[in-house]
Each structure stands twice: as C-alpha cells, then as structure tokens.
Amino acid sequence: xxxVRIIGWFCALTVLLFGPLLAQxxxxxxxxxxxxxxxxxxxxxxxxxxxxxxxxxxxxxxKKNPELLxxxxxxxxxxxxxxxxxxxxRLDMARSEVNYRALELxxxxxxxxxxxxxxxxxxxxxKSAKKSNPVYLSANLGSSQVLPYxxxxxxxxxxxxxxxxxxSANQKSEGLNIAAWEIAGHLVERLRKEGAQVVIxxxxxxxxxxxxxxxxxxxxxxVFVGDRPLKQDLLxxxxxxxxxxxxxxxxxxxxxxxxxxxxxxxxCQAQDFDLTDDLKNDPQIQAILPECFCDHNCQRPGLTGVCxxxxxxxxxxxxxxxxxxxxxxxxxxxxxxCDTQGLIDTLKKRFLGLKVTYLEYPDLQAKEMxxxxxxxxxxxxxxxxxxxxxxxxxxxxNDLRQVKDFYVFKPxxxxxxxxxxxxxxxxxxxxxxxxxxxxxxxxxxxxREFRPALHFLVFEKSDGFASQNGLPxxxxxxxxxxxxxHCPQEYWDYLSCRVKxxxxxxxxxxxxxxxxxxxxxxxxxQEGADLLKANLELVKRLEIASGPSYLMENQEIxxxxxxxxxxxxxxxKKKKIQMHQ
Numbered sequence: 224x225x226x227v228r229i230i231g232w233f234c235a236l237t238v239l240l241f242g243p244l245l246a247q248x249x250x251x252x253x254x255x256x257x258x259x260x261x262x263x264x265x266x267x268x269x270x271x272x273x274x275x276x277x278x279x280x281x282x283x284x285x286k287k288n289p290e291l292l293x294x295x296x297x298x299x300x301x302x303x304x305x306x307x308x309x310x311x312x313r314l315d316m317a318r319s320e321v322n323y324r325a326l327e328l329x330x331x332x333x334x335x336x337x338x339x340x341x342x343x344x345x346x347x348x349x350k351s352a353k354k355s356n357p358v359y360l361s362a363n364l365g366s367s368q369v370l371p372y373x374x375x376x377x378x379x380x381x382x383x384x385x386x387x388x389x390x391s392a393n394q395k396s397e398g399l400n401i402a403a404w405e406i407a408g409h410l411v412e413r414l415r416k417e418g419a420q421v422v423i424x425x426x427x428x429x430x431x432x433x434x435x436x437x438x439x440x441x442x443x444x445x446v447f448v449g450d451r452p453l454k455q456d457l458l459x460x461x462x463x464x465x466x467x468x469x470x471x472x473x474x475x476x477x478x479x480x481x482x483x484x485x486x487x488x489x490x491c492q493a494q495d496f497d498l499t500d501d502l503k504n505d506p507q508i509q510a511i512l513p514e515c516f517c518d519h520n521c522q523r524p525g526l527t528g529v530c531x532x533x534x535x536x537x538x539x540x541x542x543x544x545x546x547x548x549x550x551x552x553x554x555x556x557x558x559x560x561c562d563t564q565g566l567i568d569t570l571k572k573r574f575l576g577l578k579v580t581y582l583e584y585p586d587l588q589a590k591e592m593x594x595x596x597x598x599x600x601x602x603x604x605x606x607x608x609x610x611x612x613x614x615x616x617x618x619x620x621n622d623l624r625q626v627k628d629f630y631v632f633k634p635x636x637x638x639x640x641x642x643x644x645x646x647x648x649x650x651x652x653x654x655x656x657x658x659x660x661x662x663x664x665x666x667x668x669x670x671r672e673f674r675p676a677l678h679f680l681v682f683e684k685s686d687g688f689a690s691q692n693g694l695p696x697x698x699x700x701x702x703x704x705x706x707x708x709h710c711p712q713e714y715w716d717y718l719s720c721r722v723k724x725x726x727x728x729x730x731x732x733x734x735x736x737x738x739x740x741x742x743x744x745x746x747x748x749q750e751g752a753d754l755l756k757a758n759l760e761l762v763k764r765l766e767i768a769s770g771p772s773y774l775m776e777n778q779e780i781x782x783x784x785x786x787x788x789x790x791x792x793x794x795x796k797k798k799k800i801q802m803h804q
Contacts, residue, residue: 245484247380248482249377249480250478250480251293252281252284252292252293253296253467254476255297256296256297256469257473258298259299259301259322260273260472261512266568269497271475271498271499272473276499277329278505278507294384294447295326295333295335295425296425296469298339298427300337301322302319302343308516314533317534318516319342319347320351324511328511330356330357332384333358333373333375333386334359335386335388336360340352352369353368360372361387362406365399372386380421380483381419383421383422385411385414385422387407389427405439411443412442421481423443445464445481448466454468457477465491467479475495476496478493514538514539514540515530518614520540526542527544527576528541529543544576545576548606548607548613550579550606552579554584554602555584556583556585562640566604573619574615593643597626598631600634600639600643603637604637606629652774653675653678653774654773655680655770657691657696665786666787667715673795679755679759680770681697681700681755681762682763683756688700698746703718705741706738709741710735716733771783775794
C-alpha cells in the first residue's frame, strides 16, 4: 500500500514539474475558396470534390478525434468571378443556399466572410448568416450579425479565431462598412493578453495582403488564405507564422496538427485528403442536394449528360452517347517547352467525345495542314466546323478563328511556343524583360553565363517611346543601349549595378568616369533613339508584351515567373546555347 502511495505521489509530482514542458496537440480540419462547389468537379481525369463526400470524410475524422476544429476561411458563395459553374442569379442563389445548409449540417465551428458572400447583396448574406451554427467571423465587417472573433478550447489549448474580409466587399455589401485589416492589430494584442495561446486568421484579403498582415501585426500564428493564393503549397512558414492554402473548389479537405508548448505554437504539420469516389455520399447532405444544377453535374464515362429541372428536387440527369469531335493538335518535334495538355484537358471538360490526333512539325502532313490553314505559330489546335452544333460551342466561339471548314484557336488563347516564320539561329538566346522588374537583378545573375541578347519592354510611339514605368524607364533603356554600343565590355556590369537601385538618378556611379559623357550624349541624341528602336524590333515583331520571356534559337519562345530556376537553366544548356557575343 505504501509503495502504491509513493508511486502516486511521484506521478503527481512529475505532472506538476514537467507538465508545462509537454507539447499539446490540436487538430484542425479546413476548407476554403470553394465558390459554391457542391458536386465533384467536371475534370477529365479525376472527378474529385463535392460537399457530400466532404461530409463523409469529416465524420470519419471527427470519429477519430471528436475535439477537432472545423474551419472554412470564406468565399464559399456561388456566382462570383471565380465560380466556374455560374449560370444565372436564380440558380446561383439556390446553389448558395444549399451550401449554407451543408456548412450547418457538417457542423463547422467557424467560417470566414469573403467578398463573394455579398454576390447577392447584403440581405441575402445576413439572412443566411444569422444562425448560430456555424459562427461567421469578420473583425473588419460592420455588422452585429457577424462576430469579429471566436474563442475555442481544444485539447486544453485556448484558440482565438479572427475573420478578415477583403475591402473589395465594399462594392457590393450595400452600406456595410468593411474597414482596413489594420484594425485587427489591437484585437490580436488584446486576445493574447487575455490568454489566447494560438491566434488564427481566416482571411479573404488575398495572399499579397496576407503577407503584409503578417509583416505588420505580430502575434498571429496561422493565416488561412481564402483568396488568390500565390502558390499551390498547402503550408508555408513565414517568419514565426504559417500560411495555409485550402484546396481550390473544395476538391480536397485539409488537416493541420498543431503542437503547442508553453503557450507557443511549436510546430505545424499539414496534409490533405483527396475527395474521390472512394468516399460514399453522406445521407444528410444527399437529402438537401438536388441531383444537378447544370449539365456539368451529370457525369458518366463516355456519355453526355443533360440536367432537367436544374436546382429543384425534381432535377434529374438524362444521358446520351457523346458526339465524337476530332481535335488535331500540331506540335513541334524537338520543342522542349511546348505544353499542349492544359488546353486539351479544358476542352475535354466541355466536349466529352473529344478525340485527339497529334501531328508533329516538320512532318509532311503537319506542314500541309499548316500551309492550308495559314498557321504561323505552334502549337495549333484545329477543330471541325461541325463543332457549331454542340451546346458548349458558344462558350469558346470568340476564342476561335474560322479557316475554310475548320476552327483554329487564336494564339492569345492557346499560347505560342514556336514561330514558324523565324529563321533558326542555333545557339542564340533572346531575353525580354523590364529593368524595373523587382527580379531584374537576380535574372541578370542567373542568365549571365549564357550571354543572351537583352531586349527591353519599352514600346515605340509616333513621338518617341512609352513604358510601364514612364520616362525614368525609357531614359534608362536609352542609356543601356548606348552603353552596349560604346562600352560593351561594361554592359553587363552596368546593368547589374543599376538594377540594384534602378530608381536612383546616380547612374554615372555604375560606369567608368571616362565613358559617362559619351553615353550621356548618345542617350540624348538620335543615335540613342535609333539604337533603342533596333533593340525593340524583335519585341514589336513578335508582339511581346510581358516578361521575362525567352526566345531560343530565334524560334522557340516561353516565359517564366520570376527568375529561371534549375529547370529553365537545364533547358538552356540542353539546347547547347553558347555565349552570345
């Protein structure tokens, strides 16, 4: 008996002394930016998503951990600019009402409020949000029916949930005042003082603003990105905080495991779950979900579905054999950057009977079709004139040009990877960029070993030149082309020096003193204008409007976001581009 008592005292002492050092774990299950998506997506490969499957998975996860926290960061209403399945106000509103009810049945703890929530005006949202389940959150939205924050305790951890709504909601919230997000600063500080161990923001500000939020307001642990994420990564650490990016259209369900120790977020691990047809439909959700709202919701392999009585409880799908539509894609045999799959996947969503034939230039059959249809850029996507009979034809009609008995996608839609009218110049690399781009310095460093010909994104006018950054950029480009001609050995060093502080007027500091007067005289004279015109000739001929863009061997063109990474540099090396003098 004495031994048992001693062990009992020892355990109590251990908890007393070391308990605070043990990490506590909290599970969060989340969604966001679903845009009224009720059904699995109309995707060519995997039809994932849907609120019914989501509900089934949530129940499974909740059974394993009844204390999990279920959150949605907002923009869940149909009818906005990011709603791929929008139809008309009546059906979009009905779809939104079903979604509100689904959030209630799935027992979300808290939901953020985005600009999309006002797609049908102020009253529609407030009427739908007045229920206590779930709780709708926005700290910068002036409405008594929406709470600024919510405190929840899970696994002994006190968690503060704050909502923030994008200022763009002011345009359609009919008098509700959406304040700037800076209002949350004092709120975070107060909640921390009141004992909140974890502070979470359900944001629809957009990721650029989310990053400013984290840089400005200290004490935030997690920000859920509910609008315009800049990356696809599920989780990213930013300083001491984390950005969380929910899956687009609710095609996946996310889960976080937080580790908290000594009132501090120690670690955060993330995973997402595919909502595939392995998950059975939830009976509760199925009871409120019409069979379809549009034809896209009617899916069977190889069949075209038609939704009858859409959005009602009498809605049903009828099916028929999909009409076979022949798509001919002409690519380039040795093109390293040509990618045709994206547009093909999009077309397969709209035309279920699409059959694709691939031709490669310069094969004879491809060349004959190119000449016959007057194609000047590749890849080319060619459809028969019979496409006019399809119900979805109107959706892409403006993206096509008719040539004889065919329709060809316009290059502005399909993209351009290869110019047929350009003479091949092996080993040549041209780069199109702006000296005022924030990444210009890193770009020059990454490409220097290849010595490409540099072309500036300035545009010729009848009375001179124009550029996105006005006269300072035009003057800088005039000096640059003059440096290239009169002191070519200093050209790359000069540009690398200037882009470090491109808006500084002390450009002379980047050039040898003896060359300053010569460059200045050139830039102010007709000589400089003629040199810049020559630099822009290729920009004008190829209609390059943005950068960085790359033309390899005078024929193959592609673009990159920011600075070329290893993959792009490998492409340059594979093409055996040598130093361009």
